[in-house]
Amino acid sequence: VSALKHKGEDFFQKFWPEAQHFIGKDIVKPHGVFWPTMLMAAGLPLYKHLNVHGFWTVEGQKMSKSLGNTISPLEMKKKIGMDAFRYFLLREGVFGQDADFRQDSLTARYNADLANNLGNLVSRVLAMQQKYFDGVVQPLGPTWAPEDEELRNKFVSAEKELARHMAELQFHRALESVWGAIDHANRYVVQTSPFTLFKDADKRPRVGEVLHHLLEAIRAASRLLAPFLPDTVKELSSLLALNEADAAYRAPWGRCFAPGHKVDGPKVLFPRIEAPANE
The missing domain is CATH 1.10.730.10 (Isoleucyl-tRNA Synthetase; Domain 1)
Structure with missing residues (x-):
């Protein structure tokens, strides 16, 4: 609210009514009850929609530092690249529901x-x-x-x-x-x-x-x-x-490549992940 107001009233009126809030399911109460109450008390319009995502578990267990089963995005980036990791999360998960991270599912996908x-x-x-x-x-x-x-x-x-x-x-x-x-x-x-x-x-x-x-x-x-x-x-x-x-x-299909346009040769975009021999 403060950031939009800082840009001017016209800017605020354009963007705030279209605001979409994304939160985790563990903080629905403060964002779904307290925050709207505060906005109405201040005479401000509510956000357009509250979007609540679920949790990711790992091999059926809750992520925990004590269990040592957290998934590091930076480590996944080193292993398979950020695009592949992002694709897996968006493809395997259903927004609003919990999802389970499994290494065999990642490899298969x-x-x-x-x-x-x-x-x-x-x-x-x-x-x-x-x-x-x-x-x-x-x-x-x-x-x-x-x-x-x-x-x-x-x-x-x-x-x-x-x-x-x-x-x-x-x-x-x-x-x-x-x-x-x-x-x-x-x-x-x-x-x-x-x-x-x-x-x-x-x-x-x-x-x-x-x-x-x-x-x-x-x-x-x-x-x-x-x-x-x-x-x-x-x-x-x-x-x-x-x-x-x-x-x-x-351009529409068939109108992109001009006569004489030359493309490059092949490149391996996603090297296959080979499972360990004992698997």
Whole structure:
């Protein structure tokens, strides 16, 4: 309140009525009873909504210094990177409910979603683009095959679903929507089989189109994942040779990559976590 008032009454009237409060469930009473009472006594409007999150346990136990089972975000950053750790917390947890941190769940989620799904898609698309066309993006034809349209529509739908779920603070559902589209992109690779088509010289223009659509899928995924995986999105932009500040980065599907645009070669974004041999 004081900070907003310091900026002026117009600033306060613009932002305070839209304020969202985020708290842990152990302090609902002071923030849900005492604080609103104080605001009403002062003649100030209440915040827009009180959002209460649950607790994280570890392997079914409450986190405790005495038990030595606390999870250090900085240690997790060293092990798997902050993007991967953030993704796990948002994907595994349901806002408003308690969640349980388990190492096997972290490993499974990381390998399945980040290493195998997103990471593998980026790696093989850029590898084929480099191998077949020296990284130069090929033009799209005036008409698109039904499977191309379906791929684009999956990402269009994912963006709408993401917006709806984010408004409801259902972060896990928002990520499910994006990963549904990424899953479809991986199936599109199998469906179109560019590695097989390239063996036929007459079908190489089609290979160029398929890879162009897949590069668009990676661009679309990077835009949708920016709030969740900011460091990874910067790497993806670099690999695609795109500037996030440019209008082309936000252009409609099929209008981003200009003729002659060249992307970089593949890079391992999420190295797999290998389980110990005795497991």
